[in-house]
Amino acid sequence: MLKRVTIPMCVLVCFVASALASDEDHNVCTGDANQWRQLFNGKDLTGWKHVGPGGDTVEDGLIRTHGGMGLLYWTGGKIGNCNIRVVYKMRDENDNSGVFIRIPLEPREEWMPVHYGFEVQIDNHPERSDPSEDEYHQTGMLYSLTKPLAKAWKPGPEWNTMEITLEGSRTIVTLNGVKITDYRDGDPVPDKKFDFEPQRGPRPDFGYMGLQNHSDNDIVFFKEVAIKPLKK
Amino acid sequence: MKKNLSRRAFLQGGTVAVAGSALLSKTVLLNAHPLDALPQPVAPSDRVRFGMIGIGMQGSGLLAGAITIPGIECVAAADLYDGRHTLAKEITGNTSLPTTRHYQELLDQKDIDCIVAAVPDHWHRRVVVDACNAGKDIYCEKPMSHTVADGFAMVDAAQKNNRIVQIGSQRVSSVLCAKAREMYHDGAIGDVSMVELTLGRNDPTGAWEYPPPPDLSTQTLDWDTWLNDAPKIPFNKYHFARWRCWRNYGTGVAGDLMVHLISGMLVTLGWNETPRSATAMGGISRWPDGRDMPDLHTVLFDYHGIPVYVRLGLGTETQELARFMGPKGILDTGEFELRHSPQAGIDLDPSYYANSFPAKLRDEYFKQWHAEHDPQLGKEPVHEDTVYRGHDWDDMRPHLHNFFQSVKSRKPVVEDAVFGNNAAVACHMANESYFRKSPVTWDAASKTVKS
Numbered sequence: 001m002l003k004r005v006t007i008p009m010c011v012l013v014c015f016v017a018s019a020l021a022s023d024e025d026h027n028v029c030t031g032d033a034n035q036w037r038q039l040f041n042g043k044d045l046t047g048w049k050h051v052g053p054g055g056d057t058v059e060d061g062l063i064r065t066h067g068g069m070g071l072l073y074w075t076g077g078k079i080g081n082c083n084i085r086v087v088y089k090m091r092d093e094n095d096n097s098g099v100f101i102r103i104p105l106e107p108r109e110e111w112m113p114v115h116y117g118f119e120v121q122i123d124n125h126p127e128r129s130d131p132s133e134d135e136y137h138q139t140g141m142l143y144s145l146t147k148p149l150a151k152a153w154k155p156g157p158e159w160n161t162m163e164i165t166l167e168g169s170r171t172i173v174t175l176n177g178v179k180i181t182d183y184r185d186g187d188p189v190p191d192k193k194f195d196f197e198p199q200r201g202p203r204p205d206f207g208y209m210g211l212q213n214h215s216d217n218d219i220v221f222f223k224e225v226a227i228k229p230l231k232k
Numbered sequence: 233m234k235k236n237l238s239r240r241a242f243l244q245g246g247t248v249a250v251a252g253s254a255l256l257s258k259t260v261l262l263n264a265h266p267l268d269a270l271p272q273p274v275a276p277s278d279r280v281r282f283g284m285i286g287i288g289m290q291g292s293g294l295l296a297g298a299i300t301i302p303g304i305e306c307v308a309a310a311d312l313y314d315g316r317h318t319l320a321k322e323i324t325g326n327t328s329l330p331t332t333r334h335y336q337e338l339l340d341q342k343d344i345d346c347i348v349a350a351v352p353d354h355w356h357r358r359v360v361v362d363a364c365n366a367g368k369d370i371y372c373e374k375p376m377s378h379t380v381a382d383g384f385a386m387v388d389a390a391q392k393n394n395r396i397v398q399i400g401s402q403r404v405s406s407v408l409c410a411k412a413r414e415m416y417h418d419g420a421i422g423d424v425s426m427v428e429l430t431l432g433r434n435d436p437t438g439a440w441e442y443p444p445p446p447d448l449s450t451q452t453l454d455w456d457t458w459l460n461d462a463p464k465i466p467f468n469k470y471h472f473a474r475w476r477c478w479r480n481y482g483t484g485v486a487g488d489l490m491v492h493l494i495s496g497m498l499v500t501l502g503w504n505e506t507p508r509s510a511t512a513m514g515g516i517s518r519w520p521d522g523r524d525m526p527d528l529h530t531v532l533f534d535y536h537g538i539p540v541y542v543r544l545g546l547g548t549e550t551q552e553l554a555r556f557m558g559p560k561g562i563l564d565t566g567e568f569e570l571r572h573s574p575q576a577g578i579d580l581d582p583s584y585y586a587n588s589f590p591a592k593l594r595d596e597y598f599k600q601w602h603a604e605h606d607p608q609l610g611k612e613p614v615h616e617d618t619v620y621r622g623h624d625w626d627d628m629r630p631h632l633h634n635f636f637q638s639v640k641s642r643k644p645v646v647e648d649a650v651f652g653n654n655a656a657v658a659c660h661m662a663n664e665s666y667f668r669k670s671p672v673t674w675d676a677a678s679k680t681v682k683s
Contacts, residue, residue: 105520112518112520116519116520116521
């Protein structure tokens, strides 16, 4: 006897009329403006989630990138009007990574943050392809959008301290104490040179943040990732 | 004993197991649209001369399609962006085609019989009302209106001036839609009890991230006029090219995609009405490029007690489908084919509930069931799908043809202002429910959407 297969009828779901959770648009970086809040606990990746190829592990108290291109993002929510401090070093003479900011939605895959957020680049020697990347694509720049105000990186596997200030729509990057980027929405930017460059246009004041793992040949270690609200 | 062979079993069973049983689906090629058998040349008295307003992505296709219809001629074109003056000349092959930034000049021209307009949603009311008041018939792109009030103003203008207005949900002119309507009214699925409308895309162009024309500037475009009644903002090439992303200019996935599905549903079922209520949920989940219209939009409509549920998404590609469900089966209308899947609606095997009987009772039940229900050898019922395909998927030219025919004959078009307005109101209700985060109802007395 052939058992009859019951086909479940399409059940009419009783919709709750509301926007999706991703609509939540408040800033979770609040509290004491004199106190850094460590987003990385130094032991494991609690509070972080990875999307895309590759991944990250914690070794000797450091976040280590593996493979790529993917993104490890902080799941705590959207941040803005704050300082972000990231202490990192490269494994080799040069390696590629980046700190993503102003990601408008919680990431579900690796390319949305590239196209619609900003990447504060980590890469001292951009690709010499044809057409070639240039100084708009080097460490501390909003990738492909801004030109360096100064050169401040410490080479190869030395520790670097990057501080990113999100002040409304203004983004300031200092590297090892030297201001190298100061950008506001609407400032002139070069035309898009590559498909993998971000969309031009404004970004949200508050967004998700994350750390890029670029490829097997680009290993970067992060010692500290911390945020602090701006002083009122 | 395997008479109720499932499709999977059929595929796995090979030819031996199914020898002698009927095929599970057959394909029928529908006759081509009569448009392709029109006589040529056309007598001068039967020719129709039209003016083209808006030669963008959709307008360029309409213009190219219209001038291939025998007896149809484009005599002038208007657009606020000069690059499209060049484009209109290129499409028509007429280097001296008169072009202008001012569409009013086309409306004033006595030798223009009618207008074909493909302008952003926030321009529909003005162009259609002005055309009707100028005595011109008009084909206007879908959705008919940008707001509920706009739609009723357009219906009034068409009726007051006794003008032919055709709205451009071209799918309703397809041979597939005509076949679906015929089959539904012949009782193919019984009375419809539920409708499902779905469409999904997953690419930047599908999500309206179009590349702006490289030479677009305030020199080549009359930006201030383009804004029309929208808030005044500085020149923004993305707003011009990607206007569907913003509520100030467009109507989102509801107005761009759902209106085709709703229009096709209304024609298939022979309905011409607004929904009674709509409950929507959605969000921006895939393309956070600064847009304010959702890229994920689900809606549950009430059409005189019949649930119509809609899934529109720009984050995952799924086929376009209008599924009509009734007690006698399913009609699936897709972009390229119509599938009829009849259902007997009766038990084809003994009820599996009998497995809960003790063995003696169960065996008796099975024996009796087979004695009473088994068909005689060679008289097994056949439940096969039928798939209908058209010769040509181009439904835009038939839809234009229907309009030009009506311009001459003064007979009604397939998608007039009242119909177009009913379909557009459904889109506005879907958007209102999304933005208000609340179910909405249609108030026919005040012609407004209420929460």
